[in-house]
Amino acid sequence: MTNPASVLVVGASVGGLAVAESLRRDGYAGALTLLGAERHPPYDRPPLSKKVLAGEWEPDRTRLRADAALAKLEMTTILGDPAVHLDVLGRAVTTASGRRLTAEAIVLATGLEPRRLPGQAPWPGVHVLRTLDDAVALRAELLAASQVVVVGDGVLGTEAAATARAMGLAVTLVGPQATLLASQLGPQIGGHLAALHTRLGVQLRLGAAVEALVGDDERVRGVRLAGGEVLPADVVVVAIGSRPATDWLFDSGLRLGDGVVCDSRCRAAEGIYAVGDVARWHHEVLGTALRLENRSNAVEQGAAVAANILGKDRPYTPVPFFWTDQYDVKIQVHGFAGADAQVAVVDGSPEAGQFAALYGSAGKVTGVLGWNMVKQTRALRQHVVEGTDWSLVKSLRAS
Amino acid sequence: MRVIVDLEKCCGAGQCVLLAPKVFDQRDDGIVILLDEHPPEAVREAACVCPGAAIKLEDLA
Numbered sequence: 001m002t003n004p005a006s007v008l009v010v011g012a013s014v015g016g017l018a019v020a021e022s023l024r025r026d027g028y029a030g031a032l033t034l035l036g037a038e039r040h041p042p043y044d045r046p047p048l049s050k051k052v053l054a055g056e057w058e059p060d061r062t063r064l065r066a067d068a069a070l071a072k073l074e075m076t077t078i079l080g081d082p083a084v085h086l087d088v089l090g091r092a093v094t095t096a097s098g099r100r101l102t103a104e105a106i107v108l109a110t111g112l113e114p115r116r117l118p119g120q121a122p123w124p125g126v127h128v129l130r131t132l133d134d135a136v137a138l139r140a141e142l143l144a145a146s147q148v149v150v151v152g153d154g155v156l157g158t159e160a161a162a163t164a165r166a167m168g169l170a171v172t173l174v175g176p177q178a179t180l181l182a183s184q185l186g187p188q189i190g191g192h193l194a195a196l197h198t199r200l201g202v203q204l205r206l207g208a209a210v211e212a213l214v215g216d217d218e219r220v221r222g223v224r225l226a227g228g229e230v231l232p233a234d235v236v237v238v239a240i241g242s243r244p245a246t247d248w249l250f251d252s253g254l255r256l257g258d259g260v261v262c263d264s265r266c267r268a269a270e271g272i273y274a275v276g277d278v279a280r281w282h283h284e285v286l287g288t289a290l291r292l293e294n295r296s297n298a299v300e301q302g303a304a305v306a307a308n309i310l311g312k313d314r315p316y317t318p319v320p321f322f323w324t325d326q327y328d329v330k331i332q333v334h335g336f337a338g339a340d341a342q343v344a345v346v347d348g349s350p351e352a353g354q355f356a357a358l359y360g361s362a363g364k365v366t367g368v369l370g371w372n373m374v375k376q377t378r379a380l381r382q383h384v385v386e387g388t389d390w391s392l393v394k395s396l397r398a399s
Numbered sequence: 400m401r402v403i404v405d406l407e408k409c410c411g412a413g414q415c416v417l418l419a420p421k422v423f424d425q426r427d428d429g430i431v432i433l434l435d436e437h438p439p440e441a442v443r444e445a446a447c448v449c450p451g452a453a454i455k456l457e458d459l460a
């Protein structure tokens with residue numbers, strides 16, 4: 001297979017940039033175009049809910065690459081012009097401003113869009129947190145607020161709550177699950193996280209359904225729960241998850257099903273690939289379709305997509321990794337945790353605020369979680385790679 | 400090639416150590432330790448996957 005003469009990447013964030021950089025690193029010398037909806041050059045999202053929201057970083061620090069490094073990629077970068085249509089057979093993308101861009105290979109890297117509450121119109125005081133502009137706007141309002149309600153008990157909601165609390169605000173977190181991050185980390189570890197938030201003064205309203213936002217002409221004033229109780233708020237952060245940004249692909253003929261559906265090579269159609277949060281691909285080792293929403297996946301998948309564009313025909317089979325920082329706790333997960341998995345603490349102890357735990361299902365180790373235990377967690381990752389027999393986990397405790 | 404790490408940006412993921420254990424290590428709190436400022440092996444991949452965008456490479460002429 002010969003290399004394509006031109007590659008167009010739609011979505012100018014970490015996944016799209018990873019494809020561009022990997023292509024050049026692998027020796028691709030053809031034309032390269034990066035198209036992005038936002039006006040910012042590629043920046044990093046994880047700091048948005050942490051350092052940027054807390055005011056520890058100026059927004060500009062989130063930039064992924066300096067101008068000089070971007071220039072070295074010798075690509076055409078078009079920012080602030082979202083793609084609105086994809087012609088799969090013609091390999092062409094039309095943009096909002098009317099550009100028509102063609103390329104022999106097209107990479108879809110459009111990430112996610114935050115879900116909103118039913119009827120959530122733009123309303124002063126109500127925020128989602130996905131972009132740099134979102135983070136800057138939310139920070140400005142937090143500085144003037146005293147009471148915040150965070151709707152959402154996942155990673156983003158808990159991080160936003162932690163940051164707002166550390167800024168000294170009164171914070172209430174509302175979520176439908178029995179505990180924080182229950183579906184991601186299971187009830188046991190989720191319970192430790194809930195205890196941490198409670199200890200540091202966040203009011204948790206778990207197992208609660210939000211019925212509506214309440215307020216007046218001027219701004220939002222609170223959140224009404226099913227049952228009628230109103231939680232007062234100057235600022236409401238809606239962090240109830242996201243959905244793949246695929247609306248613009250509805251008439252493309254591509255298969256969409258909670259993301260752009262791809263084969264094991266991250267290919268959605270001949271010459272069309274997807275990467276990052278928007279991509280649902282077939283993980284050959286696990287034998288299942290998967291879509292991951294984390295930073296490392298976007299980068300690693302970017303490298304895999306670049307290799308496949310260049311004819312390597314390589315399946316993408318990562319060991320997932322994600323982390324979250326809340327207060328002074330750093331949680332890291334390699335592999336799969338999950339709500340129904342078995343959990344065994346193998347190093348340290350939750351009481352001491354430092355531990356590593358293995359997750360297992362179907363008799364094998366599937367994941368490792370570290371709670372302020374970085375090095376040990378990295379070492380334990382090998383059990384995830386090897387799928388160590390769960391019966392051996394007890395003997396790991398001492399070692 | 401010269402490697403520069405930004406300790407403030409490092410989020411302690413350790414992806415760099417997994418990829419290039421001769422060049423990177425981590426402190427107990429996870430922050431990266433640069434073992435070799437002028438590594439013979441290419442560490443471009445580590446620089447790219449670093450979730451903190453904390454690793455910078457300078458090509459020496």
Ligand SMILES: Cc1cc2nc3c(=O)[nH]c(=O)nc-3n(C[C@H](O)[C@H](O)[C@H](O)COP(=O)(O)OP(=O)(O)OC[C@H]3O[C@@H](n4cnc5c(N)ncnc54)[C@H](O)[C@@H]3O)c2cc1C
Pocket residue numbers: 010011012013014015016035036037038044045046047048049081082083084109110111112129130131156245248275276277278292293294295296298321322323324325
């Ligand atoms: C606040 C926050 C905190 C996070 N914290 C962590 C963390 O601690 N650890 C972790 O592992 N992960 C974290 N993540 C997740 C991580 O940031 C994402 O997994 C990663 O950004 C995915 O990269 P991506 O390139 O696939 O998508 P995105 O980063 O979402 O980029 C997609 C880009 O495509 C653009 N786009 C969308 N539609 C179009 C269109 N039609 N045309 C052109 N461009 C378009 C968007 O504007 C956007 O710039 C966090 C995310 C957020 C929002």
Ligand code: SF4
Pocket residue numbers: 404408409410411412413414415416423425429430431448449450451452453454
């Ligand atoms: S990969 Fe980057 S963020 Fe992670 S430990 Fe290494 S330098 Fe730090």
